[in-house]
Amino acid sequence: MSLFPGGTGVTHLSVYDWTGPDGLPGGSAHVHLVCTEGYVVLEGRGRLQTLGADGYAETPLTPLTVAWFAPGVVHRLINDGGLRILVVMQNAGLPEAGDAVLTFPPDHLTDAPTYQAAAALPPDDPAAGARRRKDLAVDGFLALRAAVERDGPEALAAFYQRAAALVHDELPAWRDRWQNGPFAAANATGHQLARLAEGGFHHLHDGRLTVLGPPPTPTYGMCGRLLTYPT
Template sequence: MVNAPVFPGGTSVSQLRVYDWPAADAPGGSGTPHLHTTSTEAYVVLAGRGRVETLGPEGFASHDLAPGRIVWFSPGVIHRAVNDGGLEVLVVMSNAGLPEAGDAVMTFPSPVLAETAAYRQAAALPEPSDGSMPEGGPAAELAEDAAVAAAARARRDLALEGYAALCADVEAAGPGQLEPLYAAAARLVHGRAERWREVWTTTSARTVSETDGALDALARDVPADAVAHLMGGRVAAADARPGPRRYGMCGRLRVWSTR
């Protein structure tokens, strides 16, 4: 059996409507601050206005978001989406499968990060009553899945508490203040790394290997090698609306299947 082609670059794509839940410094709404331990993330703005705040080894920055704007950030950069009105983005993630498997760590206060069980409890969301989220607007979603929404908002607020402390520490003493968070993040995901390698091998690593083989075939002055490479072409398709939205870290999320 021939393997289906991997989505370009071994990436994943999802559609995100940033939460409209107000925060103290974001009346239009805010997502949950978090970082990724292995994956680079990109925001391609589809609609609305807002910003993404980043906090990392280069310090704090705020990046305006408007349709057509693209912002991306690598592992270790804490990011927080802020909604100034109708903010919707296409999220492109490297290493498809790893972000979905727990690659992200939220910026909970230090005592929560220090205990794996406490972190897992704070990060967990209950199952929706019917396993789905309705297609209506925010009011319908919240009314249908009040328990899930309340838990998602509570973990957002807890992460904002830790994020505010981190911002203050970095402003006062520099990016070195992020090292305890990074150490906690590494500890929290440590047990998953080998399983992630298996996923990575079939996505990003596979695309690198295939490209390497293609370049070898095309570089050799042997037409049959190039023909054999091109005869291996395959097509795959996925439904861009595969199912109901769910509550993600930064908003109401629809993940598009690329595997």
């Protein structure tokens, strides 16, 4: 099986140390619509700022901390020094297909072309584009945080509605990715259990070792520089 175990995906993340509009260094705030995201802290220290059903929270991150959050948790990483994380994403293929929506201010979330224009990175200077995108997302996050602290988690409803509308046309393609990837990986376990229950074991002869070397070129992601392993 070529998929990473469980139909997940793994990425090495070096969190941005760029200062944001509120003076804190870190990445872009965003939300995932169908994928749970997990962090395994490798080096450094930082904080995870979140908005969700429990309101606003800030979680310290130190080496060997493991934290994960379900779809709907708006999150922002703060880099307090050398923060490096192994990211484990549910539903490999869907995060790469646009499962995450950045917390831009509402006027950048009106429709898909407007959002994509704000999120795009210019090929001639992707670092500058990533920094501009990050600051815009932090501006939106700070406004959402103020609304949640004032009115409670229900204040996120308008942002959730806009985020869902932005990806609506992509859902058929997402379903195909899910069925051919993560769902197929989970379903394979059911077939193996059925074979074993019948006394079969021949699928064990098909086992192979897969080794992935480090990806050669980092990219500018939402939270930092990414080394993404193929899924």
